[in-house]
Amino acid sequence: MATIGFIGLGNMGGPMAENLLKAGHKLRVFDLAKASVDKAVAAGATAAASVAEAAKGVEAVITMLPAGPHVRAVMLEEGALANADKGTLFIECSTIDVDTARAMHGAAAEHGMEMVDAPVSGGTTGAAAATLTFMVGGSESAYEIARPICENMGKAVVHAGGAGNGQAAKICNNMILGVTMIGVCEALVLAEKLGLDHQKLYDISSQSSGACWSLNTYCPVPGPVPTSPANNDYKPGFAAAMMEKDLKLAQAAAQSTGAATPMGAAALALYGLFLNAGQGEKDFSGIIKMIRGN
Numbered sequence: 001m002a003t004i005g006f007i008g009l010g011n012m013g014g015p016m017a018e019n020l021l022k023a024g025h026k027l028r029v030f031d032l033a034k035a036s037v038d039k040a041v042a043a044g045a046t047a048a049a050s051v052a053e054a055a056k057g058v059e060a061v062i063t064m065l066p067a068g069p070h071v072r073a074v075m076l077e078e079g080a081l082a083n084a085d086k087g088t089l090f091i092e093c094s095t096i097d098v099d100t101a102r103a104m105h106g107a108a109a110e111h112g113m114e115m116v117d118a119p120v121s122g123g124t125t126g127a128a129a130a131t132l133t134f135m136v137g138g139s140e141s142a143y144e145i146a147r148p149i150c151e152n153m154g155k156a157v158v159h160a161g162g163a164g165n166g167q168a169a170k171i172c173n174n175m176i177l178g179v180t181m182i183g184v185c186e187a188l189v190l191a192e193k194l195g196l197d198h199q200k201l202y203d204i205s206s207q208s209s210g211a212c213w214s215l216n217t218y219c220p221v222p223g224p225v226p227t228s229p230a231n232n233d234y235k236p237g238f239a240a241a242m243m244e245k246d247l248k249l250a251q252a253a254a255q256s257t258g259a260a261t262p263m264g265a266a267a268l269a270l271y272g273l274f275l276n277a278g279q280g281e282k283d284f285s286g287i288i289k290m291i292r293g294n
Contacts, residue, residue: 001025002149005054005061005084006045007074008094009036011236012120013064015127016093016153018043020062023152030054052079060089060149067245068100075104081111089145090115093134095171095242097249098164101137105163114142117163118150119170123238125227131155135173137166171253174246178267178284181214185288188221192292199224220285234286241280244271 001024006017009031017027017040027045030053031037037047048054051074055061061080065071071094074080080090090108092101092115101117108115116138126132132154136143143159150157160169187210191201202224206216219225229237236242247268254261274280274287 002059003028003057004149005030005048005056005058005080006040006064007031007051007054007061007080008064008070009033009040010064010066011124012127013062013093014039015124016062016064016132017045019127019130019153020149021045025149025152028054028058050078052083055080055084055088057085058088060091060146062091062093062149065094067094068096070094071096071100071104075107081107081113084111084113086112088113089142091146091149092117093120095119095174095246095249096167098167098171098253101167102164105138114139114145115163116142116146117166118146118157119166120154121170121173122154124236126154134158135160135166135169137161137164137168139163167249168253171246171250174243175250175261175264175267177214178243178247178271179263180212181218181220181285182267182270182287182291184210184212184214185220185285185291188288189292214285218285220288229283229285230288234283234289236281237283237285239280240271240274240282240284240286243284244268244275244280247271 003026006027006029009017009029014036021027021044028048029037029040029045030048030051041047063074090113105115116136118134118136120132120134122132130153133156134150134154136159147157160166198221219228220230222231229235250264251268274290
């Protein structure tokens with residue numbers, strides 16, 4: 001078992017850290033929220049007074065942070081790279097832009113560190129249940145070191161290729177998710193207006209060509225999938241604000257590469273309207289209420 005520094009104990013990082021503790025790893029944790037640190041300590045972790053202290057004298061450092069600027073700050077300005085021992089593996093699990101991920105790979109190499117960008121899919125439910133999917137970018141050797149650690153937090157750990165490719169996979173995946181969720185919501189609202197019962201449409205489409213994760217696993221209306229946030233007043237889950245962030249990252253990448261993504265752009269515009277209506281803290285599947293006109 002490894003000694004790991006864990007930086008960022010929010011809705012995703014907190015349960016991920018607890019699963020590492022359950023697997024027998026020793027954790028030194030840091031977060032700006034004292035309550036989050038206290039919870040991890042109660043589960044068996046040791047509190048670090050700073051980012052630098054969390055990164056020093058450990059075999060691996062895991063970061064789970066809100067956005068690219070936070071990752072840059074932790075890695076560079078707050079001293080994670082400067083204070084870690086040579087050869088420490090950095091596992092960067094935040095969802096950030098590809099350019100920042102690749103820049104951090106370069107900075108890690110300059111400090112004599114291995115790094116993977118390893119964003120996750122599965123939301124808070126997957127984080128708690130250790131069923132996340134990790135999309136890993138980096139060298140084959142770094143991936144092989146990271147894989148057994150990630151396997152304690154997830155059901156699938158996939159090597160996506162070189163530096164930044166984990167982030168590339170994540171933003172492409174979440175663009176699919178954002179687009180398909182809107183399509184499912186539109187179909188369910190149309191069914192309502194046509195007098196077709198939600199359950200009947202689910203029973204048919206979930207076994208037909210309309211089947212997709214947004215319908216089969218995360219159905220945005222109460223009833224057909226009892227575990228979906230629709231059955232809990234759209235408590236996230238995966239917050240709409242986070243979906244908008246990921247769709248913005250996808251659109252920025254599309255613009256920089258010249259890729260045509262009209263459906264991704266439309267999904268971003270709709271989620272922007274949803275956030276402007278004050279719904280950013282609701283689950284992203286709650287956009288069905290806006291589509292319905294509620």
